[in-house]
Amino acid sequence: MLRINWANLRNSHETPWFILDIVMLGLLTINLIWLLFDGLYGTEFVNHQLEKLTPGFEAAYAPIHRNFILVDLVFISIFFVEFCFRWIVSIVRKEHLRWYFYPFLHWYDLVGLIPLGATRIFRFLRIFSILHRLHKFEIIDLNQTAIFRFFTFYYDVFVEELSDRIVVKVLTDAQKDIAAGSPLVDDIGRRVLAPRRPVLTQWLAGVLNHLGQTIHHGDNGEAIRQHVSKSVGKAVKSNAQVSTLTFVPVVGKTIEKTLESAVTDIVTQSLVNLLSDIDADRVDGFINAGLEEYTPTADVLDKEVLMIINECLELVKSHVAQQRWKSELVKKEQAIPDRPE
Incomplete structure (x- = not known):
């Protein structure tokens, strides 16, 4: 009313x-x-x-x-x-x-x-x-008003059915292009990533610098140090030459712990320095060095990427094809209390 x-x-x-x-x-x-x-x-x-x-x-x-x-x-x-x-x-x-x-x-x-x-x-x-x-x-x-809700519901049904079919058709055509050998990965790298390479390298360098500062200070750095310490400890104990230090009377255990602590600090500080010193030019150099060593075996990775894209599109199609208006209609019917006979 x-x-x-x-x-x-x-x-x-x-x-x-x-x-x-x-x-x-x-x-x-x-x-x-x-x-x-x-x-x-x-x-x-x-x-x-x-x-x-x-x-x-x-x-x-x-x-x-x-x-x-x-x-x-x-x-x-x-x-x-x-x-x-x-x-x-x-x-x-x-x-x-x-x-x-x-x-x-x-x-x-x-x-x-x-x-x-x-x-x-x-x-x-x-x-x-x-x-x-x-x-x-x-x-x-x-x-x-009931009439407004009635027209709104069926308008949404019409729009959803129409838009779902259009989206599914577009995604199906995209899958056909990918299956036909469309150079999608190359186009993404050449037309999308390459023009934004300076921005991406600057961003990646900033992330690595921030990661280095985080390791150097704060609780995250302590967690890294503990992990490095455990790794170094395992390496020291499994090393035959270092394990002989335990046979040195009185100071053998102390030397081993001191060596373990020193190696832990050296490894952690080296990691901090590496991350803190990286800039956009070095990231760009790493990318260039990696691309120069590109081998035909990387074609397998391209195919896997295309398969991932195809599977993602298939999931999107199945999600889009769901008729959500039917579930909403069921909910509305369940929300209506049973009429007394």
């Missing part, structure tokens, strides 16, 4: 416009119902039934039907005056960039004023325009 928010109506200072909208809604409803009745009256079946059931009314309405264009002109005159009035107000309020924008934006109001059967249908749009204006000022809430 459509409810009026009186508090928002008072706060919006749109009460005069609200009254005008209600009056226009009433006139539009009367006009459209009258148009429908007059159209039915013009049919032989309805005219014959009225003549049988209410001959007095049929005889009285016959002159009105023959001159209905004059009756409609009365409504058209009222609608036209209201349209001109709103146009003047929009100019005074400077609602649009140009004074002549209003009739272009409300073209359906003008078309609906033409007294022809095909154009009178546009008067329905005036009703929607008024309701939208009241909804915009939160005087009414169309979201709470």
Whole structure:
């Protein structure tokens, strides 16, 4: 049910416009119902039934039907005056960039004023325009109406079904291009990554520098040191030459621990220095050195990358093809309480 928010109506200072909208809604409803009745009256079946059931009314309405264009002109005159009035107000309020924008934006109001059967249908749009204006000022809430939810749901269904099929078709064509040997990986490297190589190398150098600073300071650095210490400890204990130090009387164990601690600090500090000293030029040099050593076996990696892309597209297609509106409809049906028998 459509409810009026009186508090928002008072706060919006749109009460005069609200009254005008209600009056226009009433006139539009009367006009459209009258148009429908007059159209039915013009049919032989309805005219014959009225003549049988209410001959007095049929005889009285016959002159009105023959001159209905004059009756409609009365409504058209009222609608036209209201349209001109709103146009003047929009100019005074400077609602649009140009004074002549209003009739272009409300073209359906003008078309609906033409007294022809095909154009009178546009008067329905005036009703929607008024309701939208009241909804915009939160005087009414169309979201709470059953008819609005009905049309919104089936509009979403239509859009989802149409868009899903378009997306699936596009992804299928992309998969066909990949299967046909489209040089996608090369194009990505040449057209996407290569122009952004300076930015990527600078970013990678910054990440490595930040990683080096993080290792050098803070809890993360301590975790790295502990890991390096464990690794060095295992290496020292498994080394035959170093393990002989344990046989040195008194100081054997101390020397081993000191050596282990020193190697841990050296390895950790070397890692910190390596990461902190890396800049964009060195990263770029590493990339160049790696590319120069490119071998035909890397074609296998290209194929794997293409397979990954193809599988990802297949997952996207399966996800897009899911009809989510059906699950929403099931949820709505489950949310409706069972009616008592």
